[in-house]
Amino acid sequence: MALPIIPALPRLLRAGRRRPRLLAAAAAALVLPLTAAPSALADTTPPTGTVVQQGGIPQVVGGGNTSATTFFTAHLPSGVQGPVSAVLKFDPRQLPALGTVQAASHLHSTCAVDDSAYRPCQWRGQGAGTSGPWDTWLRLALPSAAAAPVMTWDVTISADYLALPDDRMLTGDVQLTDATGRVVADAAATVRYHKGTRPASWTGSLYGRDAAGTLWRYGGKYYYYPQSPFWPRAKVGGGWNAYTAITPLVSTNAAGDGDMVARDKDGVLWYYRHSGVPEQPFAPRIRVGAGWNIYRTVAGTGGHLDDLINGTRSGDLVAVDRDGVMWFYRATGNPSRPFAPRVRVGAGWNAYTQIVTFGDGLLARDASGVLWSYSRNDYDTGNAPLWPRVRVGAGWNIYTALSGTWAGDDHKYPALVAVDKSGQLWFYTLSVGQIPGPRVHVGGGWNTYTALF
Structure with a gap:
């Protein structure tokens, strides 16, 4: 690494032969910027993990008798404390006006985390909840579980007929947070909805x-x-x-x-x-x-x-x-x-x-x-x-x-x-x-x- 050029350096060196303390001060001026630079450039943001949606894009058919299944596998960074919460969410701009309310009332899911048993989990739409940041989004709260290096969420999704007015691809993300609410992993998620046949x-x-x-x-x-x-x-x-x-x-x-x-x-x-x-x-x-x-x-x-x-x-x-x-x-x-x-x-x-x-x-x-x-x-x-x-x-x-x-x-x-x-x-x-x-x-x-x- 090239040293910074100090215009008065020759004069200081000449004076240093007569005044050792002045030379020492000049040397300190050279060393301090070199030792301080790494600390000033360091990234203090906590590391985040990764989440991967597995099993392909789930195909949800309205009015069908079957459920689509999708899996999310997360690798968490070290040091995550307390239970980990997860939410699957989709931007309301992909849906008709007030469509999150309609869709949430006609979507049905069961969820499991790691080796736990499946249990019902509820979709929510606009107006549900209180004042959270995702209240206007179509979202599914997944079960919480104790933090572990690797965690897996299994989700089944079924839909009534006309949960959405037509076939469409929903793109969103799955977000994991620790006990403090800090996002510890976040990744894209996709669901394909088919309107199906009127019952x-x-x-x-x-x-x-x-x-x-x-x-x-x-x-x-x-x-x-x-x-x-x-x-x-x-x-x-x-x-x-x-x-x-x-x-x-x-x-x-x-x-x-x-x-x-x-x-x-x-x-x-x-x-x-x-x-x-x-x-x-x-x-x-x-x-x-x-x-x-x-x-x-x-x-x-x-x-x-x-x-x-x-x-x-x-x-x-x-x-x-x-x-x-x-x-x-x-x-x-x-x-x-x-x-x-x-x-x-x-x-x-x-x-x-x-x-x-x-x-x-x-x-x-x-x-x-x-x-x-x-x-x-x-x-x-x-x-x-x-x-x-x-x-x-x-x-x-x-x-x-x-x-x-x-x-x-x-x-x-x-x-x-x-x-x-x-x-x-x-x-x-x-x-x-x-x-x-x-x-x-x-x-x-x-x-x-x-x-x-």
């Missing part, structure tokens, strides 16, 4: 009984196609002409969900619990009881909202007797005794020529052809299961049959199908309390059915 449970269904007593099922399509809302029909089975009334209790779907009741010619009511199998959507019937021929109309109203969320009920039932009095049968959730004793709702229901299940409520057509909607009263604990009626519109007496169904995704859009006197099927999207949009022609030949539900 059949997200689409409605329609059943028709023909003159021979054969029941047919029409599964709803995966998206809203008003001109062609159903897939080709599939045979359920024969013998259904034994019944004088058939009604779903709650909305049925293309996955084989939704319970139903049927009354036979002797007045015996039978309960059909859903099977969850589209090809054979109902389990063997269960006898409810006799005496139901006192009613001219029976219709399901859906279940009480809290009960349906808790999975304790399968749908309530209303029945109108020949005097026009409506009676309410609250569901018990017990297939062997599906309904509680009846409760009187009120009179005047003989004003209607047809009452059908619609969403979580009813549609009723009066003798002059005006259609009315009754929404389910989720707050009712007594004899008021329905809100006051709302007028939908006039002119509905041109139809010989009406039936509620669903259009779109996840039962978001109640819809109505109607058969006219020539057997043409018409499709209406209809929100309760709103005038329906223009009808759409589906096709002819639907007068082959003696019941549509």
